[in-house]
Amino acid sequence: MTGSLPFDPRVLRAPHPVPGAPDNWKRFFGFNTDAKVIGIQYMVVSLFFLLVGGLLAMIMRGELITPPSDLVDPTVYNGLYTMHGTVMLFLFLFPILNGFNNLLIPPMIGAPDMAFPRLNAAAFWLVPVFGVLLMASFIVPGGPSSSGWWAYPPVSTQNPLGHLINGQFLWILAVAISGVSSIMGAINFTTTILRMRAPGMTFFRMPIFCWTAAAAQTIQLIGLPSLTGGAIMLLFDLSFGTSFFKPEGGGDPMLYQHFFWFYSHPAVYVMVLPVFGIFSELLPVYARKPLFGYKVVALASFGITFLGLIVWVHHMFYSGTPQWMRNLFMVTTMLIAVPTGIKVFAWLGTLWRGKLRLTTPMMFCLGGIVNFIFAGITGVMLATVPIDIHVGNTYFVVGHFHYVIFCTITFGVFAAIYHWFPKFTGRMFYEPLGQLHFWLTFIGSALNFLPMHWAGLMGMPRRVASYDPEFALSNVLASLGAFLLGVAIIPFLLNMVSSWARGPRAPANPWNAIGLEWLLPSPPPAENFEHDVPTVIAAPYGYGLGKPLVADQDRFIARSEEV
Amino acid sequence: MxxxxxxxxxxxxxxxxxxxxxxxxxxxxxxxxxxxxxxxxxxxxxxxxxxxxxxxxxxxxxxxxxxxxxxxxxxxxLLFNRAPRYDLVDGDPIEGNTRLEITWxxxxxxxxxxxxxxxxxxxxxxxxxGGKERVAENGAAPALTSSDRAAGTTFGPIEVIARQWSWEFVYPNGVRSTELHLPLERRADLRLTSMDVLHSFYVPAFRLKQDIVPGSVIRYALTPTRDGRYRLRDAMFSGGYFATNQTDVVVQDPDDFDAWLAAAARQPLVEAPNLAMDLHRRRLAEGDHGWATVPPAPPPRVNVTTAVDAPHEA
Incomplete structure (x- = not known):
């Protein structure tokens, strides 16, 4: 069977630096090239930074629970919201999704490891590097970057203390390194998906998660150079006296906004596409039905990739953009509703007449999908130029993107963590704590982010440390919701830590799911199927069809259970 | 199965x-x-x-x-398609429906x-x-467009000057104020400039927002249709005391407006009270704790300052 492998057999012979999985825990603390180890490294680091970002958010909501600025100095508030956004995006969401890429892509396509294991490990180890850089900015004189995660010049290049090493300098450095890390990851993930699929796994037999990962990583490859270039020019403006963006030197601050959003809008799709993949993976398992319209759902991912790259100007509708450009980018932005709509309707079609099992991962999926439909509707509102001119840069936008980034993406992340927890730790989690986590999170997030929409509609600008008293009610509710979300993370952490330590042993396929990763023991051996890679003979998600996914399936099932 | x-x-x-x-x-x-x-x-x-x-x-x-x-x-x-406990049977293997997929x-x-x-x-x-037009050269008066001339009821131009962290409005007769007065039902012609960083001219009751870009003059026009006092908020983050960069727009009957403008012209120029300045002074007095910020720009000297604690409608 080795002869039929589509990938280079040298991959299998590459030495593994720390053998002895799963008992050797030391392998998680070094430069390990095993994708599953790297995946768990990504997950643990990013969950730590979720706590950091959440703590910053709770201090912010503590400030905002009353109209005047009374808990922290306004300058401290500015630093907090900047770091909250930066930490959540660059140190929580991107790394955790790369964690899933590492854990899931090789087993799902039957590859022993990634195409470039060393590049992969190097990409991970840049995360703690820029994480430390970013955290160090809290202790440099003048405090961390306080210009928002957009870092729009001229505010971001004002450098009040005049030091060379300042919070903004470290911030730009961290973002640039993060970009390098993401590009390294993207090269690795796309190559792996393109070149290392199991025999018989054509593109239209590939799980949707791999489709969406490929679609998302394509965005990284096209968009990130723009952000990195913009960040370098900003760094030169800040520290070395250039004037790319300084009007007094002939530059234009608007230029930066184009560099920034050309990547940073599609970045949302980099984060949401894998979560669409997660929803598409999990719904068939827990509704016991094939994914409705698999091929169209798969192709819609690349529709989102393409459209996502040509919508960035909708962040500049009120910046002096000419009318024709506003109309054009409004149309492209609204068109995104079509491929995302296809996916949403396909999920509903998958649920229809299914046999629903409301486990914790399923609850997070359903909650995430309902929240996403809501976010999509406010998204079309924001695409509408006149509405955006009113609510742009207000709390309406804050509410909208938290419905995307928390209530959809993070819900999907939690769903995926629960769903694949038994596979990669070899332990079952405790279901009642999972349900508690879901309900606290669902109620907390609605309480936190729904009232923000009303505050924004009434005209409360985002990023304010103090506000007029008429916005007090929305903000009190939002703050209570934020504190509830802080509480909600406790059952999650408790569940993960205690279940990994002493949960009951997980069988190879606890959810009775279809997919190559479920034909492996839990946790899978270091090189997954090693030399004996199954030949895929059917499309994924064959629930209820009674047909095997791979040739000789019974043998693989028996082998996965004998460990 | x-x-x-x-x-x-x-x-x-x-x-x-x-x-x-x-x-x-x-x-x-x-x-x-x-x-x-x-x-x-x-x-x-x-x-x-x-x-x-x-x-x-x-x-x-x-x-x-x-x-x-x-x-x-x-x-x-959720109500009707839930699997009963211990029911391990799969659902109907519906893989798609081309007609439905085309429809949606x-x-x-x-x-x-x-x-x-x-x-x-x-x-x-x-x-x-209210058209917008970005003028490249700093400070130069842009030529009136034909639509401006056609609108005989246009008032202006009013210079809107944004700073870290104050608003200043200069009327055609030279009156300066920190709250914006506009005549009702007349197209107001504004010229937006920023002295330092990006700001945004945002009046929720008008549903209008326009970023102010340093290095350019942005022509902006709007027509107030309801008298009253409304909030004008800086909506583009502009640094340390961004949240304090708010003032009021007062829309008045044209006769009242003319009377106000005439009376304002007789007022002496005084330094406008400034919340950012107050907060910054207090911070310095308390030992300069907090993270770095540029100091607030000196508040403008104006004929009319913002009415403190006057109730606004929106």
């Missing part, structure tokens, strides 16, 4: 009736939400506001219909294109109400 149950090729009469009733109910709720949406917005005080609110109501209605439609499918499956691709496409076409029309109307 179970054989697929034979399903009726078309829904039963009861089913059709139920779906029709559900859609009708959804339609009613959506209409009610569209109507209610006006209450979520501040008072309408400019000629642009009814257009914006109209679009918002339209999209609230359509959005509610879609949201409730999708939500009812989810709730229906084409329908949203047509819908968003209709919304976009309608919005482009509204954009066109709004542009005639």
């Amino acid at each position: 179970t054989p697929t149950l034979p399903r009726p090729s078309r829904p039963s009469a009861t089913g059709l009736l139920l779906i029709t009733a559900g859609l009708a109910l959804n339609l009613l709720i959506s209409l009610a939400m569209a109507r209610a949406s006006h209450g979520w917005l501040p008072v309408q005080a400019s000629s642009a506001a009814p257009h914006v609110d109209g679009l918002f109501a339209l999209e609230t209605g359509i959005g509610t219909f879609i949201f409730l439609g999708c939500l009812s499918v989810v709730i229906w499956t 691709t084409v329908l949203p496409f047509v819908l968003v294109m209709l919304i976009a076409a309608h919005t482009i029309r509204v954009n066109h109307t709004l542009a005639t109400l």
Whole structure:
């Protein structure tokens, strides 16, 4: 069977630096090239930074629970919201999704490891590097970057203390390194998906998660150079006296906004596409039905990739953009509703007449999908130029993107963590704590982010440390919701830590799911199927069809259970 | 593993009736939400506001219909399609339905294109109400366009000067103020400039927002349609004391406005009170704790300062 492998057999012979999985825990603390180890490294680091970002958010909501600025100095508030956004995006969401890429892509396509294991490990180890850089900015004189995660010049290049090493300098450095890390990851993930699929796994037999990962990583490859270039020019403006963006030197601050959003809008799709993949993976398992319209759902991912790259100007509708450009980018932005709509309707079609099992991962999926439909509707509102001119840069936008980034993406992340927890730790989690986590999170997030929409509609600008008293009610509710979300993370952490330590042993396929990763023991051996890679003979998600996914399936099932 | 149950090729009469009733109910709720949406917005005080609110109501209605439609499918499956405990049988292996998939691709496409076409029309109307034009050269007075000359009732230009963190308004007769006074039902011609960083001229009651870019003068026009006192907020983050960069817009009857302007011209120039300055002084007095910020720019010297604690409507 080795002869039929589509990938280079040298991959299998590459030495593994720390053998002895799963008992050797030391392998998680070094430069390990095993994708599953790297995946768990990504997950643990990013969950730590979720706590950091959440703590910053709770201090912010503590400030905002009353109209005047009374808990922290306004300058401290500015630093907090900047770091909250930066930490959540660059140190929580991107790394955790790369964690899933590492854990899931090789087993799902039957590859022993990634195409470039060393590049992969190097990409991970840049995360703690820029994480430390970013955290160090809290202790440099003048405090961390306080210009928002957009870092729009001229505010971001004002450098009040005049030091060379300042919070903004470290911030730009961290973002640039993060970009390098993401590009390294993207090269690795796309190559792996393109070149290392199991025999018989054509593109239209590939799980949707791999489709969406490929679609998302394509965005990284096209968009990130723009952000990195913009960040370098900003760094030169800040520290070395250039004037790319300084009007007094002939530059234009608007230029930066184009560099920034050309990547940073599609970045949302980099984060949401894998979560669409997660929803598409999990719904068939827990509704016991094939994914409705698999091929169209798969192709819609690349529709989102393409459209996502040509919508960035909708962040500049009120910046002096000419009318024709506003109309054009409004149309492209609204068109995104079509491929995302296809996916949403396909999920509903998958649920229809299914046999629903409301486990914790399923609850997070359903909650995430309902929240996403809501976010999509406010998204079309924001695409509408006149509405955006009113609510742009207000709390309406804050509410909208938290419905995307928390209530959809993070819900999907939690769903995926629960769903694949038994596979990669070899332990079952405790279901009642999972349900508690879901309900606290669902109620907390609605309480936190729904009232923000009303505050924004009434005209409360985002990023304010103090506000007029008429916005007090929305903000009190939002703050209570934020504190509830802080509480909600406790059952999650408790569940993960205690279940990994002493949960009951997980069988190879606890959810009775279809997919190559479920034909492996839990946790899978270091090189997954090693030399004996199954030949895929059917499309994924064959629930209820009674047909095997791979040739000789019974043998693989028996082998996965004998460990 | 179970054989697929034979399903009726078309829904039963009861089913059709139920779906029709559900859609009708959804339609009613959506209409009610569209109507209610006006209450979520501040008072309408400019000629642009009814257009914006109209679009918002339209999209609230359509959005509610879609949201409730999708939500009812989810709730229906939660109620009627749950697997009983210990039931390990799979659901119907429905892999897709080409006709349905084409429908839910084409329908949203047509819908968003209709919304976009309608919005482009509204954009066109709004542009005639308050066009924007970025002037490259700093400080140079742009030539009046033909539409400016045609509008005989235009007042202005009023210079709007944004700083870290104060607003200053200079009227054609040289009067300076830190709150903006505008005559009712007259097109006000504004020239927006920033002395330092990006700011944004945002009056929620007018539904209008325009970023102010240092290095350029942005021509901006709007027509207030309701007298009263409204908030003007800086909406683009502008550094340390950004949140304090708010003032009021006072829309007055043209006669009152002229009287105010004449009276203001007789007032001496005084340094305007400035919240950012107060906060910064207090911070320095308390030992300069907190993170770095540029100091506030000296507050402008004006004839009329902002009325402190005057109640605003929106």
